[in-house]
Amino acid sequence: MKIIGHRGARGEAPENTLGGFQYLHDLGLRAVEFDVRQLKDNALIIMHDDQFSRTTGQNKSLYECTSCELDQYNQSFHWANWPTHEATPLLSETLNIIQDFDHIEVEVKAVKDMREAENIVETLHLHLAGFEQSAVITSFDTKIHHTLNQRNTPFKHGLLIEENIQYKAIDQALELGCAQIGWMDQLANDKIIQATQQANLDISIWTVNDIKRAQYLKDLGIQGLITDFPQRMLHHFKLDHT
Numbered sequence: 124m125k126i127i128g129h130r131g132a133r134g135e136a137p138e139n140t141l142g143g144f145q146y147l148h149d150l151g152l153r154a155v156e157f158d159v160r161q162l163k164d165n166a167l168i169i170m171h172d173d174q175f176s177r178t179t180g181q182n183k184s185l186y187e188c189t190s191c192e193l194d195q196y197n198q199s200f201h202w203a204n205w206p207t208h209e210a211t212p213l214l215s216e217t218l219n220i221i222q223d224f225d226h227i228e229v230e231v232k233a234v235k236d237m238r239e240a241e242n243i244v245e246t247l248h249l250h251l252a253g254f255e256q257s258a259v260i261t262s263f264d265t266k267i268h269h270t271l272n273q274r275n276t277p278f279k280h281g282l283l284i285e286e287n288i289q290y291k292a293i294d295q296a297l298e299l300g301c302a303q304i305g306w307m308d309q310l311a312n313d314k315i316i317q318a319t320q321q322a323n324l325d326i327s328i329w330t331v332n333d334i335k336r337a338q339y340l341k342d343l344g345i346q347g348l349i350t351d352f353p354q355r356m357l358h359h360f361k362l363d364h365t
Contacts, residue, residue: 180200
């Protein structure tokens with residue numbers, strides 16, 4: 124089971140930041156999950172929300188910005204003891220830090236229409252060239268999966284599920300050509316994990332921060348455990364996160 128840092132290491136460092144990805148790297152972890160959005164100038168950036176208020180304290184829509192404006196929004200705003208200003212990173216900057224990672228879950232956030240899906244997938248393919256063995260493109264948005272299939276993508280992709288439609292979700296993932304399902308932890312009971320395994324789909328579960336739960340899921344044979352607290356998990360599993 125791989126221990127996968129959620130948005131970098133959001134319980135231990137500012138989420139989805141270069142500093143957070145470097146923190147994860149310095150822990151010795153080589154598996155990460157993060158969120159990708161596309162700005163109006165086509166730049167791919169790493170950010171979960173579509174607006175800056177929660178993470179930076181500034182009430183501003185992300186999609187009003189271009190990449191040259193990102194430095195003014197400090198993603199470590201709520202981290203009083205964090206030593207550096209953390210601008211919203213570009214995907215290209217993030218990949219420079221995690222180029223030696225062996226597992227990268229790239230969550231593409233929902234888009235409005237197929238044109239946006241095609242644009243973000245095309246740009247994402249350009250950026251992820253060379254990461255075909257490590258990157259898995261994940262999304263809740265079926266438009267992203269359809270577009271990946273149309274492009275005959277070299278990347279594995281995974282369907283994310285947070286609604287209580289477990290068995291239907293397995294069928295949907297197979298129809299979409301997915302290699303993986305990312306289950307929200309609250310939905311991941313023993314039966315659904317077994318059914319997913321029987322469908323030959325890999326499993327990542329998010330977000331798991333409890334040690335006993337993590338051990339239980341490891342014993343069930345899941346492939347990926349996405350956690351806000353990777354240092355805690357690494358300590359428990361004694362760095363054995365393969």
